[in-house]
Amino acid sequence: MSSSEQTNISASDKALITDLDQQIRSYVQEYGTRKDSELLDQAISDIRLYHENQKRKSGQPFIIHPLRVASYICRAGLDAPTVVAALLHDIIEDTSIIHDDIHERYGSWYADIVTGLTKIKKPESPKNLSADNLDATYQRMLKTMVQDVRALFIKLFDRLDNMRDMDAMPRDKQRRISLETLNIYVPIAERLGLTQICQEHTELCFKLLYPKRYQKTLLEIDELKKDRISTIKAMQESLQNNLEKQNLAFHNVEPLYVHPASRILESGPIDHILEGFRIVVKKSLDCFQALGIIHTNYSVIPLKIRDYISNPLWNGYEGIQTELRIEGEQTFIEIVSEEMLTKNQYGIMAHWSGSPTELADYYRIYLSQLDQMTGDKDVRMLDVMSYVQSDQVQVYSPKGDMLVFPQGATVLDFAYGIHTELGNHCIGALVNPSSVDTTKKRVPRERQLFTGEALKIITDPG
Structure with a gap:
């Protein structure tokens, strides 16, 4: 950035930019190659130059956005090329840089990924503003995402950062982007087992679509939590004590609370905040030992046991689910190993190891089917939405x-x-x-x- 531009940046934003820069460089130096580090230096230099005078609607320097998206990629444990591509993801859309420039400076893979994540320019003539233009953008984006799943990771984190920063946007844009997120990106994230990302996207969407109702729901949940916290702690301690007595090498017992978004559209007051408890153990076999312990110590609700370790769900979910009576209350229990918990929360990201051929069959087939749909010019976005939902x-x-x-x-x-x-x-x-x-x-x-x-x-x- 130029010295004049630097003087217009607040001290807190400067500190944030420096911190994000250091996080990303440290990650790529540790997990990437020498070539990756060289491309990273070039990418940071380019986004500083080409996004120099740009601001977000929030007033922050635009460069914070690609840096944050790249930092999310680092935290997710993805590879160095994905980090570099995340830094560049807006450079074609928001600057004078074009596909050929990226190709020349970084190579064909980066050029294709960044171009695929770029919105198709609106036609100059208002007559041509139609669903076709939107369909073409979605089709290109989805095509890129399913051909290389790393593009999907970038897009989901890009959308997540934009959703977190949506308060400064006009109300109509908040609504449009929230509905788009709920209709397209949330279902795809759910199908690919990206539970944590899916939940945060959903919460942010409902917060923007129903702001007053969302705040009211939060207050109701907080009040109910105050009334119930002693009972919930007693139930949690009861489970912990019974597991400890049997010397089970378990990690912890954690309460599962309701998500505000799941209650917003319901009529009437919220009558409960506890969805159940999650027991996290060390290994897969420990899950069955934990099940035996709690079934021995509590009354079991008939026909409520589900073994998703032997038969995982379609989106890769693994674990054991059961229902018990604890302190007189019917309570849902989830038992997972540490590895299962990671896979259940991060889905395809936890399975991905650098090659689409190494994906679990479900993910590979799902992406293949999306690929076929997006490759058909006669298939409109409504058809794709119908499929993913x-x-x-x-x-x-x-x-x-x-x-x-x-x-x-x-x-x-x-x-x-x-x-x-x-x-x-x-x-x-x-x-x-x-x-x-x-x-x-x-x-x-x-x-x-x-x-x-x-x-x-x-x-x-x-």
Whole structure:
């Protein structure tokens, strides 16, 4: 930044810029290569130059935004190239820099990622302002995100930082961006197991969409928490004491409180604030030991036990869930290992190790299906929104591999989900195939899928 620009920056903003800069440099120096550090130096230099005279609506220097987004990427433990791309994510949209400039200075991967995250310019003629322009922007962004999931991580953290800084925006823009976030980014984050990011996006959206109701809900929750805190602590200590008596190597027992957003649209007063308790243990086997201990010491609610360790949910969630009576109250209990908790909160980020081929099957298939949709020019954004928001059907291949499809998907969708050629020649399927009496289980390719089924595709080579 120039000396004249520096004098217009407050001391607190200068300190924030310096702190973020140091955090990012330290992370890349520790986890990146020498080339990564060189590109990082160049990226920081470029955003200081090209965003020099730009301000956020809040009045802060614009450069704070890309620095913060990059710092979120560091905290998530992602790779150094993603950090550099996060710094550059707004440079085409908000400066004179173009795709070719990025390509020349950083390489094709950075150019494609940054261009893919850039809004398509509005046409000069008002006649051309239509859903098509918006669709094209979304289509390009989603296409980039599903082809390299790191672009999705950048976009989610970019949106999160913008949502946190939305108070300075006009009311109509707050509403538009909040609805866009709820309709597109939150469902995708949920499908990819990004629970923590999903929850914060949702809370921020409802806070902006229903500000008065949100504040009222917060006050009600705070008042109820004051009334209930002694009972909740007694329940928590009861669980801890029973686990400690058995010498279980557990990490902690933590209360799970309701989220304000989940209560905003409900009529009537809030009648409870405690969703249950989470027991965090060291290893997977400890989860079952903890289950045995609490089932021995408390009254168990029948038919409420769910083992998602042996059979994880479609979005990768793992853990054991049960319900007990503690201090006379019916109480939900979640039991997870430390590793499961990380995976449950960070989903695809916790699974991602640098290559799309190393993603869990569910994530790979989901992104592949989104990729197919965004690659079809006839598919409009409403179709994509319908897909990402839809309920899911969980089915299995004959080998036991899980595949997930939107509600209403057919046998033909299942075939294409496995391989294009299989879909091209699909004429039907065997449902829950076995060595006995398979003829009665043959179904046509138009037949809808149902959760829990195993299917074997029947093909016609001709």
